[in-house]
Amino acid sequence: MPPLPQLPSRAPPFGWRLRAGHLLLNWLVFGLCYQASAHMAARLPAQHSVALAADHGLPFWPWTIVFYATSGIFFTLVFLAAPHAEALRVVSRRMLFCTVAAALVFALYPARFTWSRPVLDDVFLGAAYRLLDAVDRPFNQLPSLHVAYCVVFWLALHPLLGGWRRAVLGGWLALVALSTLTTWQHHVLDVAGGLLLGLAAALLVRPGTTRQTTVAFYYALMAGVTLHIGWFLLGYWLAVYGAACLALVALAYARRDPHFTRKRNGRHTIASWLLYWPYLAGYRLTWLLVRxxxxxxxxxxxxxxxxxxxxxxxxxxxxxxxxxxxxxxxxxxxxxxxxxxxxxxxxxxxxxxxxxxxxxxxxxxxxxxxxxxxxxxxxxxxxxxxxxxxxxxxxxxxxxxxxxxxxxx
CATH class of the missing domain: 3.90.190.10 (Protein tyrosine phosphatase superfamily)
Structure with a gap:
C-alpha cells in the first residue's frame, strides 16, 4: 500500500472574532462558576478561616484597591495582546482552568475573611469598597483568583515587552497581588494558594500542545462547569454523575482511545450506557437534529x-x-x-x-x-x-x- 498522502493543514483563523470568542467564554465561565460556587457555599453550615498569626500584622491601605481593580483590565488585555493563535489558546485555557478549579474549592471549602474593614471617610474609596462588597462574594478566599490570574497575566504578557516596560508590568502585577492583602480581602494562605494554582495552570497547559488536547480540555472544562451548574440546578448526585461522565470522556480523548464506549457489533453495552449516558444521549439528540x-x-x-x-x-x-x-x-x-x-x-x-x-x-x-x-x-x-x-x-x-x-x- 502506498504511504499515506499528507493533506494540507490549514491554520485556524486568527483575528478579532477568535479573540472575542475566547474572552467571552472566559467571562461566561467565570460568571457561572463564581456565582454557583457562592450559592453552594452559602448553603453549607460552616465557613472557615485560614488566618495565620502573620495576618494580624498586615496593614489596611485603602488606596491599594486601585491596583486590585486593574485585574479586570488585565483580564481583557491578555486576549487582545496575544500575538498568535497558540498564545491565545494557552492563556485562555490557563484562565479557564484557574477559574473552574478555584470555584470548586470555594464551593467545597468556603472561607471568609476574619475581620471587618474600618469605616472609610473618603467618598471615592468608600464607594469603591461598597461596590467591591456588592460584587465580590464572601466565600472566594482560598485560593486567591486575583493572584492566580496575575501569574497567568505575567506569563502571557512579559514575552511581549522588554526593558523598563517589562519591569513596570512585573511591578504592577506584584502590587495587584499585594493589594489582595492590604485591602483586607485575602489572607496570606489565600495568596499562597493562588500562586500554586497559577503555577499548576502553567504546568498543565503548555505552549505547543493545545491543538492536540483541544477536545479533551473542553470536555474536562464542561465537567467542571456541569458540577457547578448541575449542583445548583439539578442536585448533588445528578451533577456528580454528569461531571463524572464528561470527565471520563475527557480522559478517553487525552488517551486517544476511540474504543472507550465499548461498542461491540454495532451496539453499546449496558455498562457503556450507564457510564456515558449523557454523552451518548447528546450525540443521539444531535443526530436527530441533523437528520x-x-x-x-x-x-x-x-x-x-x-x-x-x-x-x-x-x-x-x-x-x-x-x-x-x-x-x-x-x-x-x-x-x-x-x-x-x-x-x-x-x-x-x-x-x-x-x-x-x-x-x-x-x-x-x-x-x-x-x-x-x-x-x-x-x-x-x-x-x-x-x-x-x-x-x-x-x-x-x-x-x-x-x-x-x-x-x-
Missing part, C-alpha cells in the same frame, strides 16, 4: 467509484443503499442501524473532532482497498457525515492516485 435539518437532502453521497459516504442512517435510509453494500462504521458514539448490522459490517472507530493516529488510518484504508479489489461497494459513515467519513474518503482518493498514475504510464 431533521437535512431531511430534504440525500443521507449519503457517492464519493468515488463504489464508495458511498454519509452520516449514520435510519433503517429506511439504509434500504436506499445498493444491495450487498459493505459497511465501515467510523462512529463510536451511536449504535449502528439494525438493517446494516445484518450484512457485512466492520466497526473501526475514530474519535470525533480529533486527528486519528496514522496506524488507524492505515487500517481503514487497507480494509477499503481490500474490499474494492474484491469488487465490493462500500458505505463509509461517521455520526453526522461532516468530518470523519469525508476525511477518510479524501485520503483514500489521494492514496489511489500514485497507483493510477503508474498503471497508465
Amino acid at each position: 431533521w435539518r437535512e431531511r430534504h437532502r440525500a443521507p449519503f453521497e457517492l464519493a468515488g467509484p463504489g464508495l458511498f459516504i454519509g452520516r449514520r442512517l435510519a433503517d429506511a435510509e439504509a434500504r436506499l443503499l445498493p444491495p450487498d453494500c459493505h459497511v465501515i462504521d467510523l462512529c463510536a458514539e451511536l449504535p449502528e442501524t439494525p438493517a446494516l448490522r445484518r450484512g457485512w459490517y466492520r466497526h473501526l472507530p475514530l474519535l470525533d473532532l480529533q486527528a486519528p493516529r496514522p496506524s488507524q488510518l492505515r487500517a481503514i484504508l487497507a480494509l477499503m482497498a481490500a474490499q474494492h479489489r474484491q469488487g465490493h461497494q462500500i458505505f463509509l459513515h461517521c455520526a453526522m457525515g461532516y468530518s470523519r467519513s469525508r476525511f477518510i474518503a479524501r485520503l483514500y482518493a489521494r492514496s489511489l492516485r500514485p497507483c493510477r498514475s503508474r498503471s497508465t504510464s
